[in-house]
Amino acid sequence: MTHFADRLSAACRDRGNALCVGLDPRWDALPDSLRARHADGTLAGVARAFEDFCLRVVDLVAPLVPVVKPQSAFFEMCGPEGMLALQRVLRRATARGLLTVLDGKRNDIASTAAAYADAAFAGVTIDGATHPVWDADALTVNPYLGRDAVEPFLRSARRSGKGVFVLVRTSNPGARQFQDLDCGGKPLFLHVAEAVRSWARESVGGCGLGDAGAVVGATYPAELAALRAAMPEVPFLVPGYGAQGGGAADVAAAFRPDGSGAVVSSSRGITCAFAPDEPAWEDFVEGATRLAIADLARR
Amino acid sequence: MTHFADRLSAACRDRGNALCVGLDPRWDALPDSLRARHADGTLAGVARAFEDFCLRVVDLVAPLVPVVKPQSAFFEMCGPEGMLALQRVLRRATARGLLTVLDGKRNDIASTAAAYADAAFAGVTIDGATHPVWDADALTVNPYLGRDAVEPFLRSARRSGKGVFVLVRTSNPGARQFQDLDCGGKPLFLHVAEAVRSWARESVGGCGLGDAGAVVGATYPAELAALRAAMPEVPFLVPGYGAQGGGAADVAAAFRPDGSGAVVSSSRGITCAFAPDEPAWEDFVEGATRLAIADLARR
Numbered sequence: 020m021t022h023f024a025d026r027l028s029a030a031c032r033d034r035g036n037a038l039c040v041g042l043d044p045r046w047d048a049l050p051d052s053l054r055a056r057h058a059d060g061t062l063a064g065v066a067r068a069f070e071d072f073c074l075r076v077v078d079l080v081a082p083l084v085p086v087v088k089p090q091s092a093f094f095e096m097c098g099p100e101g102m103l104a105l106q107r108v109l110r111r112a113t114a115r116g117l118l119t120v121l122d123g124k125r126n127d128i129a130s131t132a133a134a135y136a137d138a139a140f141a142g143v144t145i146d147g148a149t150h151p152v153w154d155a156d157a158l159t160v161n162p163y164l165g166r167d168a169v170e171p172f173l174r175s176a177r178r179s180g181k182g183v184f185v186l187v188r189t190s191n192p193g194a195r196q197f198q199d200l201d202c203g204g205k206p207l208f209l210h211v212a213e214a215v216r217s218w219a220r221e222s223v224g225g226c227g228l229g230d231a232g233a234v235v236g237a238t239y240p241a242e243l244a245a246l247r248a249a250m251p252e253v254p255f256l257v258p259g260y261g262a263q264g265g266g267a268a269d270v271a272a273a274f275r276p277d278g279s280g281a282v283v284s285s286s287r288g289i290t291c292a293f294a295p296d297e298p299a300w301e302d303f304v305e306g307a308t309r310l311a312i313a314d315l316a317r318r
Numbered sequence: 319m320t321h322f323a324d325r326l327s328a329a330c331r332d333r334g335n336a337l338c339v340g341l342d343p344r345w346d347a348l349p350d351s352l353r354a355r356h357a358d359g360t361l362a363g364v365a366r367a368f369e370d371f372c373l374r375v376v377d378l379v380a381p382l383v384p385v386v387k388p389q390s391a392f393f394e395m396c397g398p399e400g401m402l403a404l405q406r407v408l409r410r411a412t413a414r415g416l417l418t419v420l421d422g423k424r425n426d427i428a429s430t431a432a433a434y435a436d437a438a439f440a441g442v443t444i445d446g447a448t449h450p451v452w453d454a455d456a457l458t459v460n461p462y463l464g465r466d467a468v469e470p471f472l473r474s475a476r477r478s479g480k481g482v483f484v485l486v487r488t489s490n491p492g493a494r495q496f497q498d499l500d501c502g503g504k505p506l507f508l509h510v511a512e513a514v515r516s517w518a519r520e521s522v523g524g525c526g527l528g529d530a531g532a533v534v535g536a537t538y539p540a541e542l543a544a545l546r547a548a549m550p551e552v553p554f555l556v557p558g559y560g561a562q563g564g565g566a567a568d569v570a571a572a573f574r575p576d577g578s579g580a581v582v583s584s585s586r587g588i589t590c591a592f593a594p595d596e597p598a599w600e601d602f603v604e605g606a607t608r609l610a611i612a613d614l615a616r617r
Contacts, residue, residue, distance in 0.1 A: 043430070046444055062442060062449045092426055092433040096442050098405060098451045103398035126423050126460055127391055128490040131342070134391040143361060143395050145345050150361050152397045161425055163462045163485060167492030186462060191427040193466030200509055202499040207506065210499055 022224030023156065023182035024254055028279055030085035030118050036312045037274070039086035039120065039256070041286025042076060042108060044069040044093050048291040050300040066097035070104035074111050076290055079305050081115035083312065086282050088120040088256075109153055120256060120282075121155035124186060125172070132168050136175035157182040159234055159256070162211050169218065173231060177222055182230040182254070185215045187246060190236025190259030208242070209249060216250040228254045228280060235273060237265025237283065244272035247280075255281040261288025261311065271318040285311050321523030322455065322481035323553055327578055329384035329417050335611045336573070338385035338419065338555070340585025341375060341407060343368040343392050347590040349599040365396035369403035373410050375589055378604050380414035382611065385581050387419040387555075408452055419555060419583075420454035423485060424471070431467050435474035456481040458533055458555070461510050468517065472530060476521055481529040481553070484514045486545060489535025489558030507541070508548060515549045527553045527579060534572060536564025536582065543571035546579075554580040560587025560610065570617040584610050 021029075031037045046054070046065055049072055057068035077087060089112075094105035112119045125135040137143045138152035160172050160183045172183045188198060188208045198208040212233065219229025229252050235243055237259035247255070255273045259265040260283045273281035289311060293303035320328075330336045345353070345364055348371055356367035376386060388411075393404035411418045424434040436442045437451040459471050459482045471482045487497060487507045497507040511532065518528025528551050534542055536558035546554070554572045558564040559582045572580035588610060592602035 058445070060445075060447065062444070062451065065442075065444055090426075090430055092424075092430045092437075095401075096433040096437045096451065098437070099398045099402035102394075102401045106397060122426075124425050124460070125391075126425075127389075127421075128488060131389055131391045134395040138391075138395045138397070143364075145361070145364055146357070146359075148359065152361065152395065161423070161460050161462050163460050163496060164488045164490055165492035165495035165497070167490055168488070189427060189463045189467070191463055191467055193464035196464035196513070197462060197506065197510065198464070200501040200506060202501045202506070207496065207499060207501070211496065214495070 020180040022222070023176065023180055023230040024228035025224040025226050026156070026180065027118060027182070027254060027282070028226040028228065031279065031282065034083065034085045036084060036315060037282045038084045038308070038312050038315055039088050039282045039284040040076065040080045040084055040289050040308065041258070041284050042073045042087055042089040043286040043290065044072050045291070048295065050293070050297065051295045052298065062097045063100040066100035066104045069094065069097065069101065070107055073108040075301060076304055077108065077112045077115055077117065079301055080308050081117050083308050086118045086120060087112045088122050088284050090286070091121060091123040106153065109155055113154065118156040120157040120159065120184065121153055122159045124159050124161050126161035126164055126168060128164065129167055129171055133171035133175065136172045140175040140181045141179040155181070157184055157232070159184045159186065161186050162214070166214065173218060176230055182232055184232040184234050184256040185211070187211050187215060187233040188235045188239055188242050190238045190263055190265070194236065194239070212246050212249045216253055219250070219253045223252055226279065228252055232256055234258065237270045238263055240269040240272060243270070247272055251275070257281055257283045261285040267314045267318040283315060319479040321521070322475065322479055322529040323523040323527035324525050325455070325479065326417060326481070326553060326581070327525040327527065330578065330581065333382065333384045335383060335614060336581045337383045337607070337611050337614055338387050338581045338583040339375065339379045339383055339588050339607065340557070340583050341372045341386055341388040342585040342589065343371050344590070347594065349592070349596065350594045351597065361396045362399040365399035365403045368393065368396065368400065369406055372407040374600060375603055376407065376411045376414055376416065378600055379607050380416050382607050385417045385419060386411050387421050387583050389585070390420060390422040405452065408454055412453065417455040419456040419458065419483065420452055421458045423458050423460045425460035425463055425467060427463065428466055428470055432470035432474065435471045439474040439480045440478040454480070456483055456531070458483045458485065460485050461513070465513065472517060475529055481531055483531040483533050483555040484510070486510050486514060486532040487534045487538055487541050489537045489562055489564070493535065493538070511545050511548045515552055518549070518552045522551055525578065527551055531555055533557065536569045537562055539568040539571060542569070546571055546574070550574070556580055556582045560584040566613045566617040582614055
C-alpha cells in the first residue's frame with residue numbers, strides 16, 4: 020500500500036502539474052444540450068445531467084491533471100439519486116487514473132465520524148465483509164470539534180493509503196471572523212495548523228509529506244506563506260484559484276521549495292468557462308484546463 | 319408561516335417534555351429480527367434495515383416526544399440507498415407530527431452552503447420549480463468558516479420557517495482543544511456563542527427565541543450555564559444526554575427560567591436500550607423513552 024502523499028506527489032510529477040479540477044455542477048451553467056437531454060422536471064433528471072457532465076469532464080481532464088475534487092453539496096442537493104451520481108463520478112475518476120478528493124467538510128464526534136470516514140475511505144464493514152461506498156483518495160474535514168473527532172478520519176484513511184485535508188484557512192471573505200481570532204498571540208488558524216502538522220508527522224511518506232493535509236484558500240496569500248512555513252510536512256489543498264480571485268502568484272507560496280507539497284483547485288474557472296449554448300463546450304473545458312495549467316506553471 | 323422557535327416551543331408544550339430522540343442506527347445494535355429480515359450481504363440491505371428500524375422508532379415515539387434527530391452519517395454510510403432511507407425517515411417523522419433536526423454538521427463557502435441549505439430546508443429550485451429534498455425542520459451547522467458561510471443556511475431556513483443549530487460547544491472529550499482556546503480573555507466557544515446570539519436576534523419568534531440555535535453538549539454542565547446566560551434568545555440543542563454521560567441535573571442549566579429554550583437529545587440510551595435478541599424490543603424503546611422523559615422532568 021503506497022502512502023497517500025507519495026501517491027499525490029507521483030500523480031503531480033506524472034502529469035507535470037498540480038492542478039485539481041473541482042467538480043461543482045450547477046444546473047444553470049450546464050451545456051444546453053445536456054440540460055435538454057436530461058430535464059424531466061425531477062431532481063433525478065438533474066442528477067443524471069450532473070453525472071453525464073462530470074463524467075465527460077473527468078474523461079477530458081484525466082490525461083491532463085492529477086486530481087479531481089467533487090463537491091458533495093451539489094450531488095446531495097439532488098437527493099439519493101445525486102449521491103448515486105457522486106458515486107459513479109468518483110468511480111470513473113479512479114478508473115481514469117485520477118486521484119479523488121471528496122469535498123464534504125465532514126465532522127462529528129468519534130463514533131459518528133467513523134461512519135463518515137469508513138464511507139469515504141476504507142469501506143463499511145458489515146458482518147465481516149467490507150463494502151466500498153465513496154472510495155475517495157481524500158476527504159475534506161472540519162477541525163472545530165478537535166483531535167478526537169478528526170482521529171476516526173485519520174484512522175480510516177491510514178488503513179487504506181488515503182488522506183484527509185483539514186480546513187485551516189478557508190477561501191471565503193468571512194473566514195476571518197473566527198479563524199483570525201487572536202488566541203494567545205496567534206490566530207486560531209495557526210493553532211489549527213500546528214495541530215494538523217502534528218497529525219501529519221505521525222505518518223510521513225517517502226516524499227516527506229504526511230497524510231494529514233490542510234485546506235488553505237488562495238484568496239489569502241500572506242497567510243498562505245506563513246502556513247507553508249508553519250507546516251513543512253503538510254500537503255496543501257488550495258481552493259479559491261480562478262473564479263474566487265486567487266491567481267498564480269497568490270498560490271506560489273503554497274509550494275515547497277522543490278515545487279511539491281500543494282494541489283491548487285479550480286472549479287468554476289474550468290467547468291463554467293463556456294456559454295450554456297456553446298456546442299463545442301468540451302473544447303472550452305479542455306482549453307480552460309490547459310490555460311490553468313500554463314498559468315500555474317508561471318507562478 | 320409559523321416561526322421555527324414558536325413551532326419548537328409549541329411542540330414541547332404539547333408533548334409536555336423537551337426530549338429529542340436521536341436516530342443513529344447501528345447494524346450491530348439492531349434487533350436480530352430486523353437484521354435477519356434485511357441482511358442480503360449488501361449495503362442496500364443495511365439501508366433497508368435502518369429504514370425499517372427508524373420508521374418503527376418514529377411511530378413509537380411520535381406520541382411521546384416533540385423532536386427526532388436523524389444522524390446523516392449512518393445513512394450516508396450506506397451510500398445512495400442510505401440517503402433514500404434518510405429521506406423516508408424524515409418524511410415519516412414529519413407525517414407523524416414530529417419536528418426533525420437533520421444532524422449533518424454541514425458547512426461550506428456561500429454558494430456551496432446554499433446547495434446544502436436548500437436541500438435541507440426550502441427545497442431545490444430548478445427551472446422555476448421547487449423540489450423538496452430532506453425537508454427537515456432544522457439542520458446542525460459548523461461555524462468554523464464564519465458568518466458568510468452560515469448565512470445561506472439562515473436564509474434558506476428563514477424562507478421556510480425552519481432553523482439552524484450551530485455547533486458552539488460539542489459533547490466530545492476533545493472539544494476543548496480548539497473551542498476552549500483563550501481569545502482575548504474569552505474561550506473561542508463564547509465568541510461563537512455571541513455570534514450565534516446576534517444571528518438569533520435577527521429573527522425572534524413570539525416565544526422570545528430566535529431561529530438560530532446552538533448545539534451545546536450535556537457533558538460540559540458548567541459551560542452550559544455560562545452559555546445559557548450568554549445567549550438568552552437562543553434555542554439549545556443538547557446532545558450527550560444518556561450514553562455519553564450527561565444526566566438530568568447536568569442539562570438543567572440549558573433551559574430558561576420558564577422551562578423553555580432547549581431540547582435534550584438521547585440516541586443510544588433509547589435506540590440501543592435492548593439486547594439484539596430481545597423480541598419485545600419495541601417495548602424497550604418505548605420504556606426507555608418514557609424513562610428519559612421522567613428523568614428529564616426531575617431536573
